[in-house]
Amino acid sequence: MPAAIVDTGPLVAFLDRAERHHAWVVKRTVELEAPLLVCEPVLAEAMFLLARLPKAQEALWDLLENGALRIALHIDEHTPAVRTLHRKYRDRPMSLADACIVRMAELYEKHAIFTLDSDFTVYRKHGREPLVLIRPS
Numbered sequence: 001m002p003a004a005i006v007d008t009g010p011l012v013a014f015l016d017r018a019e020r021h022h023a024w025v026v027k028r029t030v031e032l033e034a035p036l037l038v039c040e041p042v043l044a045e046a047m048f049l050l051a052r053l054p055k056a057q058e059a060l061w062d063l064l065e066n067g068a069l070r071i072a073l074h075i076d077e078h079t080p081a082v083r084t085l086h087r088k089y090r091d092r093p094m095s096l097a098d099a100c101i102v103r104m105a106e107l108y109e110k111h112a113i114f115t116l117d118s119d120f121t122v123y124r125k126h127g128r129e130p131l132v133l134i135r136p137s
Contacts, residue, residue, distance in 0.1 A: 002112050004134060005104045006036040006069070008045040008097060009116030015046075015056035021116055024136055028114065032134075037072035037104060037111060041097035073104050081106070085123075092119055105131050 013019035014029060029036075043060070050056040063069045075082060078100075085099040092098075098119060105113055106125045112132040113120055120131050 001031060001033040002134065003033040003108070003110055004036050004114040005072070005101055005108060005111045006038050006042065007101055007113060007115035007117055007120075008042050008049065010114050011038075011042065011046040011060065012049045013116065015050060015059050016053060021136060025116075028134060032114065035067050035070040036114065037108060038069045039073040039097065039100040039104060040071060040075065041095070041100050043071075045095075045097050072108065073100050075100065078103050089119075089123060092122065094119070094123070098123065102131070 009021070010025045010029070013021040013025040016022065019025075043064075046060060047057055050060065060069075064071070082096070082099045082103050085102050086094055086096065088094075089099075098117070101113060101115075101120075102123050102125055105111065112134045114134045116135060118135075120133055120135070123131060125131055
C-alpha cells in the first residue's frame with residue numbers, strides 16, 4: 001500500500017458523494033497507507049469547498065482527530081522553501097496549498113501525491129524531479 005500526501009480535490013470528493021470522482025477516490029483511499037499526510041492550506045480549501053455540507057466538514061474534523069489524516073507540514077518551518085516554489089510556478093499560478101504539497105513531497109520522499117489536479121504533472125520537487133502521482137487517467 002502506498003503512502004500519500006493528499007490534495008484538496010480527493011478530500012472533497014471523498015466526503016461529497018455528488019463529486020464526479022467520488023467513487024474513484026473512495027476506491028483509491030482504501031488502497032493507501034494511513035495516515036494520509038496533509039497541510040493546513042489543503043484543510044482550509046477543503047473546509048471552504050464543503051461549506052454547504054456541514055456533515056462533511058464534521059467528517060473532515062473526525063479524520064483529523066482519529067489519525068486518518070495527519071498535518072505533516074507547518075508553513076512557518078518551511079517559509080523560504082514554500083515561497084521559492086510559489087515564485088517558481090507563478091505563471092500557473094500555484095496556490096499556497098500546491099506549494100506546500102510540493103514541499104511535502106520533497107520532505108516525504110516515499111509518499112505519492114493523491115490529487116485530481118493536473119498542475120502536479122508540471123511541478124517538480126528539488127527543482128527537477130517529477131512527482132509521483134495518484135490521479136485519474
